[in-house]
Amino acid sequence: MSQNNLSFELNEDQKMIRDSVKDFVERHVAPSVMERDNSKEFPMEIVKQLGEMGMLGIYHSEQYGGSGFDTLSFCLAIEEIARWDASLALTVASHTSLGTGHIAIAGNHEQKVKYMPELCSGEKLGAWCLTEPGSGSDASGMKTTAVKEGDHWVLNGSKIFITQGSVGDTYVVLAKTDPEKDTKGISGFIVEGSWEGVKSGPGMHKLGMNSSDTTEVIFENVKVPAENLLGEEGMGFIDTMKVLDGGRVGIAALSVGIARGALEESLKYSQERKQFGKPIGDNQYIEGKLVDMATEIDAARLLVWRAATLKDQGKPYTTEASMAKLFASELSVRAALEAVQIHGGYGYTKEYHVERFLRDSKLMTIGEGTSEVQRLIIARELKKTLS
């Protein structure tokens, strides 16, 4: 009989990473999170500290400055950060799996040597520029163009909702290199923020994720050296799909973190808050909410761990990543909503964490493909199983 590899036990590395990140977050992140949500300030100092810890290249190869751990370790770290500060978790997740991730997936050796070490150390921050005002998951409609002129490309266009749009140093930009073709005419480029013609818009006013940096990024006649074409010409969209598979696992882990925060805060509050002579948490209505949250969080986490494990094993995981992202993100909104309800009037104020969780959670069902897009992907994969 073959050996059963199914295991729910983390290995020693994974436990140590989880514990280290938990310690770091409780010591350096949690105490100031409300203040940051209010000031909307990007926590550059904390991000640099995470870089020094090796957290910004956690699953990237040691050869290129990464820490050399697995995707599951990354998910554990993201969950721990998101438990307290979803904005920071979004910064780490997008930097690691989108910006740096695209270079790791599609870059050649020289590009990885040049760009990855400074991204993994946090010396530079990465931003991934796919979305445009008129195109999201359907990248074929993108308007940004790159035209070859001698030994360089000339890049023109504007990108929107770019995480690290203004604090980023190294941009991965998707552009049409052949307007005649749709997705097969898209290519990726590595663009340095200091180059002439690269401009960031002001910080966008958002519902939540306040201390994560989101801006428009505009490219005006930016001269990109030919060697900065990322991956093969015309393969940008295919690479993007791979990058997004990885990114979705991170967003799913982030969602689990928010939901866990909602549960832990609610559990505590419902035992402290007394009405009619007993803690509200001893009423079955509240108990039911807590139990459903806990059960669904476990289910979501298992989906995340499975997708991460498949990725680490080099197996296909598109469907599993989308399922994890779909279920975990929708759960995070439900859990945060229930947490506000359990906290009653206090939950509606900024004195408690849960209203922030609710605002932050909503991005989870939108970013890196909406829930509707995840369903579309899963449905497409499902139909492939019909012979």
Add this chain to the structure above:
Amino acid sequence: MVPDVAAPFQIKEGELIMDADRMVLNAYDASAVEEALVLKEKHGGEVEVVCIGPAKASETIRKALAMGADKGIHISTSGDEGFDSASYASILSSFFGDKEFDILSLGKQSQDTDSGLTGSMVAEKLNLPYATNAVGLEIEGNNLVVKRQGDSGQEMIELPTPCAVTCSNDMNEPRIPNLKGIMASKRKPIDVVELSSLGISEEDLSPASKVISYEQKPARQAGKKFEGEADEIAREVAQLLDTEANVI
């Protein structure tokens, strides 16, 4: 190695029931490791960590290695129950008896029992100069200068090496292992030492103290609420502090 202070525990019929899987590095020991690493960074040398316990103690040792210690020594025991301070002191003094070292840096107590005896007992058995409750360590020449927290202030004590010192957790903020440290810790050696090789068997350890039973602390009584005008309440509170609480 102590139970995670955040882990729930129960007391049933005088017995303490806790989750033996949730063991962590004792906070006082973490400070002792941190201080040793700071001394190593300043003066060179090597930091070796020694831990007594069952198989899972290796995880605790690995944490210290990930913080930056060079080598681990795991003195292997069988059960989860642990021993009393005198037994730990016997084991440690047997182990260190024939070892060369400059400074034995120990946590001043464990977070679970708070006995605070082992360090002093080891120093006594090994006939080492020692100081307790250290809040700072400096090396001057061949001596260790210990800043210790005393009753009325901080005392500076100079100890010739080799010596032993027990560390307070007010001494420093133990570093959080970074990912490079965690990766490096996998390549660092952990020597496993069997008790028998120290000439000790677990049955022969004669505890000097024994816990008879555990009792739950009684729940805190509800406080007294005062309502009314401030000056009236103040008068009433002052009176009750005198007549009822007997503190004035």
